[in-house]
Amino acid sequence: MKPHKRQILLRLFVSTLYLSAFTFGGGYVIVTLLKNKFVDQYHWIEEDEMLDLVAIAQSSPGAVAVNGAIVVGYRLAGIAGAAVSVLGAILPPMLFLSVISVFYDAFSSQPSVAALLGGMRAGVGAVIVSAVWDMEKKVAESRDTAQTVILVVSFILSCFCNVNVLWILLGAAAFGLLRALWEKKRKGGRA
Amino acid sequence: MTLLRLFFSFLQIGALSFGGGYAAMPLIQDQIVTVHGWISMDTFADLVAIAEMTPGPIAVNAATFVGTRIAGPAGAIIATLGCILPSCIFVTLLACLYTRYRSLRLLQQTLLALRPAIVAIIAKAGVSILIAAFFLDGTLRLSGDNLSVRRIGFFIFALFLLRKTKCSPILAMVLCGVLEMAFSAFAALPA
Incomplete structure (x- = not known):
């Protein structure tokens, strides 16, 4: 119906x-x-x-x-x-x-609320670290060296060289697209 | 002008946050803290904690929170529209393409390379949140009145709870907040 x-x-x-x-x-x-x-x-x-x-x-x-x-x-x-x-x-x-x-x-400027929020910042930091931990494990499990390299290079660029997140994302996407196209071509050539 | 800037900032956030979950967080931080300075890093850390405790995606939460603070209800609506507009366009476009070609392989392979980069920039955002949590003036100045050893302890405690027990992120964060509140109330007592 x-x-x-x-x-x-x-x-x-x-x-x-x-x-x-x-x-x-x-x-x-x-x-x-x-x-x-x-x-x-x-x-x-x-x-x-x-x-x-x-x-x-x-x-x-x-x-x-x-x-x-x-x-x-x-x-x-x-x-x-x-x-x-x-x-x-x-x-x-x-x-x-x-x-x-x-x-x-x-x-938020009241002392007790400010203390609550301040303590929660340490907690939310732990939540993010724990989430990154899980995501990193997935990347490592993929057994794909390129993915590990992208992760390490992106972190260094973002954390120590202050490269804008936009460039990091665009760079990784461009790499991924080229790689996918290359693999498609290689497979096509073999068939 | 402010409304227009809000709109385009969140449009950019919506258009680039591939991968779901925390993927939008570093982009939000870049736009609203670094580029426009609409909120401080401390407030951003609070916003992430609040977003974690309320239903709804972090990008919509951030759009409403920042929009309201900068330009009232109109700001909230404009910012939220900006952040969901790319989704609306991209999803319907993809749905149309999908019915024609029945395959998303090229796109999914490209996204595979994006994933480690996203993990890296989320990790970087986590580092900034931890700096905001541990260093009271927000800079890496190592001194007894700036570095909060207590909060480092809360962070380790929360991380332990999250990894070794089935503790929910919300409970871990609230515990850290309540502990900090108790400690600072205790410290404020006359001797």
Whole structure:
């Protein structure tokens, strides 16, 4: 049974709004929950197709949660669907952070709040170090020397030579593209 | 003018943050702390901690937080629009291309080389956050009144919790904050 388009739009909005408001732990969690909702619960998207949509969300720039909402919305109801889902995905964080922003200005100079925030800086540093640790392990596990070289060179350039992040990203992307094209050509030549 | 600058800053952040998760963090730091000086490194570290504790992607959180502080609600909306616009364009474009060619291999291989570079710049952002956490005036001046040994202890404690137990990042951060609050309240007591 194919539901009415307005019903799809409403469900898209409510689902992305709900998922965005109550999901902690980043984009990959949201993508899994989107799959649960639209593949397993509503049966509007096939499992295989959903994997492709997730690949698109992860290969695009920007937050994975926003990309996931856009691609699912677009697939189900075109541009209107994408617009409705992205609105649902960004409204909750916008509301939370506008309120926090106002409170931050009013309270951050109070001694006890300043101490709380200062201690939390040490904690968030640990969270980032731990995340980098996991990501570095993945790069090492790839057993691809080029990836390790890129990691080390990028870190040295960024940390000790103050090279702008933009150039580092563009350099790595250019290298990756050339390498992919070269490998494609080599494989093509052999076939 | 400010609104336009906000828009283009976050447009750049949205367009270049490939890889999800923390990938946007170094780009946000570059734009809002280094290039425009809209917030201090201390406030940026607080923002990352706040983003970790609230739902929603860090780029949308940062856009709302900085936008509100610089130009009120209009700033929040403009900055958020800037940061999701590249996603909207890229994801729909990719979805169209994908339905035609059924393959994202070239793009995914290019992104493979981008991944280690992203890990490196996230590590660099982590280093800046740790400097903001450990050195009270934000510079690498080694002296008893500037370097907080206590916070280095909290950092090691939090890292231990994150790696050796199933402690959630939010709990680890809040613990560090509460400990710092308790210690500074204790230090402020008359002898």
